[in-house]
Amino acid sequence: MDKKTSILSPLKALKYLFKKPKTLRYPFELKEPAERYRGLHLNDWDQCTGCGNCADICPNEAILMKEIPEIEAKDGERNERPEIDYGRCCFCGLCVDICPTGSLRLSRDYFHIHFDPKTFKLLAKDEKTDEEHFLPEGEYSILKASLTHRRENYEGFSSDLEYSLFDPERVQMSQASPKERKSSFIEQVKGFSAQEAQKEANRCLECKLCEEVCPAGMNIVDYVRNLWEGNLEEAVRDIYKTNPLPGVCGRVCTHNCESACVLSHRGEPVSIRWLKRYVADNLSLSEYQKVLETEKIKSVGKKIAIVGAGPGGLAAAYYLRLMGYEVVVFEKLPEPGGMLRYGIPEYRLPYEALDKDIEYIKSVGVEIKCNTSVGKDISLAELRDNYDAVFVSTGFHKGRSTGVPGSKNPHVFQAIELLRKVTMGEEIEVTDKIVVIGGGDVAMDISRTLARLQMKKFKAVDITLSALETRDIMPATPEEIEEALEEGIKMYPGWGPEKIILEKKSVKGMAMKKCLRVFDEEGKFNPEFDEKKKKEFECSMVVEAIGQAPDFTFLSEDIKEKLKYEGRRMKVDEYGQTSLPWLFIGGDILRGPDVINAIDTGHKAAKGIDKFISSKEKK
Amino acid sequence: MREVELFFGPQHLGMVGNFSITLNVEGDKILKATADPGFLHRGFEKLMEYRTWMQNFPLVCRINVVEPDHMEMVYAMAVEKLAGIELPERAEWIRSIYLELARVGSHLFGLWAYSNMLGFDTVAQWAMYHRDLILDLFEELTGGRVYHIYIWPGGVRRDFPEGFTDRMVETLHSIGKCVPDYNNTFFNNPLFYERTRGIGKVSREEAEKWGGVGQVLRATGKPFDIRKVEPYAAYDKVDFDIPTREEGDVYSRIMVIRDEMIESVHLIFKLIEGLPKGEVYNKVPNPFKWKIGEGESYVRVESSRGELGLYLVSDGGDKPYRVHFRTPSYSHGLTILEKALEGANISDVGNIMISMYVVAPEIDR
Numbered sequence: 001m002d003k004k005t006s007i008l009s010p011l012k013a014l015k016y017l018f019k020k021p022k023t024l025r026y027p028f029e030l031k032e033p034a035e036r037y038r039g040l041h042l043n044d045w046d047q048c049t050g051c052g053n054c055a056d057i058c059p060n061e062a063i064l065m066k067e068i069p070e071i072e073a074k075d076g077e078r079n080e081r082p083e084i085d086y087g088r089c090c091f092c093g094l095c096v097d098i099c100p101t102g103s104l105r106l107s108r109d110y111f112h113i114h115f116d117p118k119t120f121k122l123l124a125k126d127e128k129t130d131e132e133h134f135l136p137e138g139e140y141s142i143l144k145a146s147l148t149h150r151r152e153n154y155e156g157f158s159s160d161l162e163y164s165l166f167d168p169e170r171v172q173m174s175q176a177s178p179k180e181r182k183s184s185f186i187e188q189v190k191g192f193s194a195q196e197a198q199k200e201a202n203r204c205l206e207c208k209l210c211e212e213v214c215p216a217g218m219n220i221v222d223y224v225r226n227l228w229e230g231n232l233e234e235a236v237r238d239i240y241k242t243n244p245l246p247g248v249c250g251r252v253c254t255h256n257c258e259s260a261c262v263l264s265h266r267g268e269p270v271s272i273r274w275l276k277r278y279v280a281d282n283l284s285l286s287e288y289q290k291v292l293e294t295e296k297i298k299s300v301g302k303k304i305a306i307v308g309a310g311p312g313g314l315a316a317a318y319y320l321r322l323m324g325y326e327v328v329v330f331e332k333l334p335e336p337g338g339m340l341r342y343g344i345p346e347y348r349l350p351y352e353a354l355d356k357d358i359e360y361i362k363s364v365g366v367e368i369k370c371n372t373s374v375g376k377d378i379s380l381a382e383l384r385d386n387y388d389a390v391f392v393s394t395g396f397h398k399g400r401s402t403g404v405p406g407s408k409n410p411h412v413f414q415a416i417e418l419l420r421k422v423t424m425g426e427e428i429e430v431t432d433k434i435v436v437i438g439g440g441d442v443a444m445d446i447s448r449t450l451a452r453l454q455m456k457k458f459k460a461v462d463i464t465l466s467a468l469e470t471r472d473i474m475p476a477t478p479e480e481i482e483e484a485l486e487e488g489i490k491m492y493p494g495w496g497p498e499k500i501i502l503e504k505k506s507v508k509g510m511a512m513k514k515c516l517r518v519f520d521e522e523g524k525f526n527p528e529f530d531e532k533k534k535k536e537f538e539c540s541m542v543v544e545a546i547g548q549a550p551d552f553t554f555l556s557e558d559i560k561e562k563l564k565y566e567g568r569r570m571k572v573d574e575y576g577q578t579s580l581p582w583l584f585i586g587g588d589i590l591r592g593p594d595v596i597n598a599i600d601t602g603h604k605a606a607k608g609i610d611k612f613i614s615s616k617e618k619k
Numbered sequence: 620m621r622e623v624e625l626f627f628g629p630q631h632l633g634m635v636g637n638f639s640i641t642l643n644v645e646g647d648k649i650l651k652a653t654a655d656p657g658f659l660h661r662g663f664e665k666l667m668e669y670r671t672w673m674q675n676f677p678l679v680c681r682i683n684v685v686e687p688d689h690m691e692m693v694y695a696m697a698v699e700k701l702a703g704i705e706l707p708e709r710a711e712w713i714r715s716i717y718l719e720l721a722r723v724g725s726h727l728f729g730l731w732a733y734s735n736m737l738g739f740d741t742v743a744q745w746a747m748y749h750r751d752l753i754l755d756l757f758e759e760l761t762g763g764r765v766y767h768i769y770i771w772p773g774g775v776r777r778d779f780p781e782g783f784t785d786r787m788v789e790t791l792h793s794i795g796k797c798v799p800d801y802n803n804t805f806f807n808n809p810l811f812y813e814r815t816r817g818i819g820k821v822s823r824e825e826a827e828k829w830g831g832v833g834q835v836l837r838a839t840g841k842p843f844d845i846r847k848v849e850p851y852a853a854y855d856k857v858d859f860d861i862p863t864r865e866e867g868d869v870y871s872r873i874m875v876i877r878d879e880m881i882e883s884v885h886l887i888f889k890l891i892e893g894l895p896k897g898e899v900y901n902k903v904p905n906p907f908k909w910k911i912g913e914g915e916s917y918v919r920v921e922s923s924r925g926e927l928g929l930y931l932v933s934d935g936g937d938k939p940y941r942v943h944f945r946t947p948s949y950s951h952g953l954t955i956l957e958k959a960l961e962g963a964n965i966s967d968v969g970n971i972m973i974s975m976y977v978v979a980p981e982i983d984r
Contacts, residue, residue, distance in 0.1 A: 010804040013741055022748060034755075036762035036777065057906060059674035092677030092768050097776075098906065106762070157762040163777055165673065165906050202908050228908055 027142050032108075037156035038091045039110040040147060041084050041124035045071070047103035050078030051207035051262040054095035054104055057165070062088035063095060066123060076213045076260025086112060086120040086147070093157050098165045100205065100262040105158040111145035119147065127152040161266060168267025171200040173274055178486040183455050185346040188483070189251070189274070197278040201228035203263065204270045210257035215591075216242045216600040220257055224275055233291045235279045240292055243599055244318040244361055245311055245340075247353040250277025252344055253596050254477075280357075288360050297365060300324035302613055305387040307374045307554065310338020311595050312393030312587025314358065315602025316609075317366040323610050327366045328387075332373040334424070338395050339588070340595065342420040343442070345449045375554030384582055388616075389609045391576075393587030393598065396548035402437060406500025407544065411507040415446035415545035422449055431540035432458050435510040437497050438545030439467025439474040444481065446545050447489045461488040464537050466495040468515045468527055496529055500542055510537045550589045559583075575608020576601050584608055620645045625965075629658050633969040635732045636979030638952065640972075644965055652960035652968075654953045659983040667942040672698055673906035675939065676771045682944065683981045684765065685728055688721035689922035691770040693944075696851060697931040698772040700916040707898040710774035715853040716890045717760070717769065718920075719883045720787070723794075724753040725923035726880045729976050733873065734805060736969040737814060742805045749794045756787055774900035784891045791884050798881065806877055815870035819959045819971035822867055829958065830950030833925020834879070835975055837863045838871035845921035857889045869967075869974040876976075910937050924948060924976045944984060952977035 024031055033039065050073065055063040062085045071079035082095070082104065096104055104124070112120065127134035134152040141149075161168050174190045181188050192200065204224045211220050219238045226235035239246045253273050261269030283291065302325050306313045309331035317327045335341060337354050362368060374380055383390045399414030401407050411431075415438065421428055430453045436443055443465060451461045465484070467474055471493045474481060485491060494515050501509040514533035520526040555563075564571040564579035572578050576586045586601030588594070625642040628634030637658040643651040663682050667675050679694040680687030692714065699706065727750040735743035754764040759780060761767040769776050805811055821831065823839035836843045842861040846854040862878030864871030903909065913935040919928035925947035934940040952975070959971050 005803060005807040005809070007809050010741075010808050013800060013804045034759040034762065035780070036760070037758065038762035038768075057674065059670055059677055090677055090681075090766075091763065092766075093762065094673065094677060094906075160777070163900055167902060167905065202905050204908070205905065206907055225908070 030142060033110065033156065034108075035156065037108040037110070038093050038106045039108050039156050040086070040106065040112070040150070041082075041089075041095075041122065042105045042107045042126040042155060043082060043124035044103040044126050045081060045129040047101045047265075048081055049076070049101055049103075049209065049262055049265070050080035051100065051205070051209055052078075052080065052082075053098045053100060053205050053207055053262070054082050056206075057094045057098045058089075059092065059094065060088040060090055062086075062090075068123075076209050076256075078209070078212075081123060083121055083123045086122065087117060094165070096157055096159050097163060098205075099159055100164075100166060100267075101265040102159040102161075106156045107150065108154045108156040109145065109150050111142070112147045114146065122147045166205055166263060166267075167203050168263060170203065170268040170271050171196045173271065178483070178488075181347065181483075182451055182461065182487050185452060187350045188347050191281060192271075192274055192278045194282075197275060198228055198230070200271050201225070201275055204228075205262065207262050209260045209262050210270075210272060213256045213260040215256065215594070215597045216603065218242045218257075220272055223279060224270070224272065227275055227279055232279055232283055233287070236283055236288065236291055239276060239279060242603060243596075244315055245357045245595070245599060246276050246280035247357045248311065248340055248349060249596060249599070250274065250280050251349050251353060252340070254594055256596070281353075285356060285360055285363065289363060297322065298324050299326065302326065302388045303328070303386070304609060305330065305383040305390045307380075307383070307390065307392040308332075308338060308394040308587065309336035309358075309368050309370070310393055310395045310587055310598060311340060312395075312590075312598035312602040312605075313338070313391065314361055314366075315599040316391045316393070316584075316586060316606045317368075317602075318361045318364065319603050319606035320609060321361075321364050321366050323606070325388075325609075325613075329366060329368040330372045330374050330378065330383075331368060331370045333420075334370055336368045336370060338393075339397070339593070342397075342423045343416060343445070345419065345422070345445050347448070347452075348445070373554075375556075380554055380556060380559060388613055389582050389584065391584045391586060391602070391605050391609065392554075392589070393585065393602065394551065394554065394589060396550050396588040396593050398549045398551045399544060400547040400549055402497050402544055402546055404497045404499050406502050406507070407542075409500060409502060409505070409507060409542075411540065412500060412542045412544065415442050415543050416548055418446055418543060419449065422453075428453065429541075430454055430457055432460070432462055433539040434463045434541045434543060435537050435539040436463060436465045436543045436545055437467075437510075438465070438547075439469045439476055439493065440545065440547070441476045441480055442548070443467065443545035444476045444484050446543055448484055448487055450543070451487050451489060463488075464490045464492065464510075464539065466492040466497070466510075466512055466537075468494070468496050468518050470494045473518070492535070495535060496527055498529075498534065501536070507540050507542055508538070510539055510542055511535075512537065548588075548593060552589075573608070574604065575611065576605040577608050577612065581612060622650060627968050628655075633736060635736065635969070635973060636977070638977070638979035638982065640956070640960070640968065642960070642965070642968070647965045649960050649963050649965060649968070652957045654957055656953065656979070656982045659980050661980075661984065663984045664942045664944065667939055669938065671906060671937050672702075672772070672909050672911060672939070673903070677766075677768045680766050680768060682984055683946075683978055685978050685980075686721055686725035686923050687766050688718055688770065689920050689927050690944075691768070692718060692852075693918055693920050693927055693929040694931075695770045695772045696918040696920070697916050697929045698911070700918055701914055701931060701933055702772070702903075702911045704773055704903060705901060706774055707901055708895050709778075709897045710899045710901075712853040712856070712890055712894050713775050713779065713899055714770055715857075716787075716887055716894070717775070718852065719887045719890070720753060720756060722883045722923045723791075723880050723887075724750050724757070726876050726883075727753070729876065729923070729973070733973045736973055737811065739805055739808075739811070742801065745797065745801065749797070752790050752794060756783075756790055759783065759786070771903075773903040774898070776900070778899045784894070788888065788891065791887060795881075795884060801877075806874065811873075812870065814967075814970065815873060815974070816868060817866075818869045818967050819872075819963060819974060820866070820868045821955060821959050825958065826867065826955065829954040831925075831955055832947050832950070833921070833923075833976070834872045834875045835925065835951055835955060837861065837875050839867035840865045845919050845926050849919065851918075851920060853890060853893075857886065857893060859886045859889070869970055872974040908937075910935060919945070922947060924951070924978065924981070944981075946981040946984070948976070948978045948981040951975040952979070952982050 065080040073079040223235040223238035258269040306329040399416040495512040496515040498511040514530040584605040587598040591597040628639035639655040641653040731746040761769040915932040928945035930943040932941040
């Protein structure tokens with residue numbers, strides 16, 4: 001194979017003298033970079049959430065999240081955008097592969113020559129938000145190319161979900177089948193196994209956008225990380241810092257955190273709610289006490305009365321007790337829990353889970369007096385005189401009526417009252433054909449509860465739900481709607497009630513009319529109907545679930561007079577303290593129906609009461 | 620004659636890379652050669668202990684600019700072994716194709732350095748140009764020309780673009796067509812023959828004793844190649860030859876490199892033919908929450924300069940506890956080179972050094 005050729009044979013290479021040279025004559029002959037070229041950064045400011053994952057992954061610390069005051073951050077986003085230091089950037093593109101929204105990309109531009117090192121920093125933008133520096137091909141010149149003279153529509157290496165550094169899909173939660181669910185009140189969501197919980201916890205990128213939207217400001221990232229590390233004790237400690245009802249919130253929280261989760265932009269958010277539930281379900285009561293070190297609480301000798309043992313009252317009671325106050329909670333109903341027990345059906349929140357949370361709160365020394373109605377059995381004035389402060393969170397326990405003709409009939413019910421009866425084990429005369437009016441979560445709760453009762457009695461479900469809102473703006477959570485449909489509930493979104501058809505004092509049907517709009521131009525509730533388009537549903541029972549209202553009958557006239565109001569609401573400060581310094585309010589009556597908001601108001605009130613009492617002592 | 624101490628590098632024009640050899644010479648004859656590394660120490664192994672498993676992935680390739688790809692491969696393999704990550708089959712094949720392409724590119728780069736040093740400027744420019752064609756392929760596949768940052772734990776970073784294999788075959792054919800020109804001008808040139816035959820001889824026993832691998836060992840007749848000894852990626856799925864020579868001199872080493880390039884191109888064609896369909900990446904855990912259980916692993920691959928190994932230790936944390944590379948240039952550039960230079964002529968220092976493909980950044984890391 002090796003042959004020594006003549007010394008003249010290399011001269012054959014001379015033939016190349018007559019061929020066209022292959023080298024490019026820059027800048028007259030340009031080479032187009034490849035489509036995946038990893039050049040200077042592009043960032044779509046409208047899509048970017050300011051989560052900062054790019055800055056966290058960067059191996060060279062080349063990315064700094066810079067606050068941009070002009071950007072008005074949406075809920076669950078930050079007004080920070082990445083600034084790239086090209087003195088450090090190594091163009092690896094890890095920032096692109098971690099970007100959950102896909103806003104950060106690399107372009108095919110790669111030129112920047114300057115004497116001033118300060119010019120090597122770039123607040124990455126793209127042609128959408130920076131028309132000044134991104135130029136169309138005609139205006140762009142390679143001779144001027146720099147960080148601020150870029151070509152538009154020149155995208156290079158960009159994000160691909162298949163190759164992203166995060167997992168866009170959540171671990172599927174095992175749930176009872178619709179058939180299984182319909183015929184009993186068993187809990188629908190079965191909960192994660194240890195392995196599933198760990199895998200789901202691993203998905204969290206720790207950008208903390210969730211913590212900023214949580215009404216209670218929970219340390220979500222910390223407890224998810226501790227759960228991932230298998231340290232449940234530390235996780236439960238993190239949770240109890242701001243939320244003493246993890247078993248409840250792990251099931252029925254409205255999970256603002258998940259809506260804000262940055263993974264939800266192109267995939268599914270981390271199942272933060274189910275992870276909290278996993279922590280709560282996997283530690284026993286005795287372990288709670290040991291872990292949270294609440295066995296020895298030093299008393300400060302002050303007494304606080306709390307009206308209402310719902311989430312707001314329980315949270316306030318727990319945190320006040322931790323501070324050493326003697327706390328007595330007065331509850332009108334036979335058992336504590338408020339709306340959690342008497343409003344939310346068992347298949348969503350089993351009583352054992354609620355009892356566990358309440359048992360723990362009781363175990364730290366909170367006294368709960370049930371069957372004691374403030375305003376009837378004991379007056380608010382008495383509480384004022386016998387206690388150092390009073391916290392009121394009585395909730396929204398009164399249903400609202402549609403007020404349409406026939407709604408006063410005894411076969412027309414309020415959802416909230418029926419739900420309470422189911423919990424108390426009272427008999428409900430369920431009929432075979434029911435119409436439910438309302439499109440919120442309570443409407444779903446009552447429809448699904450009645451479906452279970454119908455199954456028991458008639459072995460069939462015949463429930464028609466009508467809501468003013470169309471499906472896309474129905475206030476109920478999308479999963480609830482989906483699950484209700486799975487259970488055989490017929491839904492008519494976009495229809496409003498006209499009248500209840502009565503015959504000899506019994507309900508025969510429901511007349512509906514088409515709803516054209518729910519809110520007016522100013523966004524106020526002001527429904528408009530098409531009087532020509534009508535529908536009738538045959539039924540023998542009607543349930544109204546169009547909203548709830550507070551009941552303030554416990555306030556005596558003299559107290560009512562002394563209170564100051566802002567519009568129709570009581571005037572309160574950040575701690576829920578009213579114009580009567582001894583009276584604090586919280587829960588639904590302060591912020592409307594929501595568990596996690598109620599817990600937050602309870603926690604804040606506890607801090608406020610402590611502040612109020614210590615300031616009183618100083619005087 | 621008087622014995623003189625000479626510094627060959629780092630500034631010497633004949634030196635390739637930031638490396639130095641102190642020569643004790645008498646006239647033109649080298650009495651003693653002392654390799655003097657340390658001009659390019661960047662502390663990679665320590666740096667890697669401070670970066671997470673994923674953050675190390677763009678870092679490792681930078682250890683060796685000549686052929687970054689095998690560095691990526693060895694890191695990915697070590698992490699996969701430690702963490703027990705399985706790969707999709709297609710990823711294994713793509714890795715093999717990619718690494719062979721890297722081998723060709725790297726050898727062309729080496730050929731540029733070598734022929735340039737011998738004064739064959741025309742061949743040097745051809746080699747550089749042909750390497751650039753291969754870099755174009757890398758650019759299309761990975762988005763980077765020199766640092767590709769492509770093989771990561773779990774597979775490869777992106778699949779082949781549409782029609783990529785066709786363009787790869789076309790490019791390799793166009794380079795292959797020039798092999799007769801290379802032969803005429805360089806490999807079969809009597810000048811090259813005269814300059815290399817019998818120069819820088821290393822016997823097989825010596826090479827084995829002093830840690831010789833790659834062409835150094837294969838030029839002495841031993842077909843030692845990690846791709847065969849301990850097959851990784853898809854190398855056990857296709858058939859290929861290990862070119863060897865017997866003499867162990869500069870000539871044999873350069874000819875082994877030439878034959879290897881040609882064999883690699885054939886290997887790429889075979890791999891493209893058998894390339895299976897499917898996924899190319901199995902997701903690894905979230906990079907912010909990735910801990911690898913306690914343990915250690917040693918993996919090795921056949922880089923274009925010989926056996927490249929990585930010893931990786933995890934203490935159960937999110938970063939490596941200890942990283943150590945076993946690089947071929949370390950033994951070639953320090954031990955074997957010192958022995959091979961003894962008694963050689965001063966004008967052959969570069970000749971012998973580059974024939975062993977000593978890459979300075981690999982020695983220092």
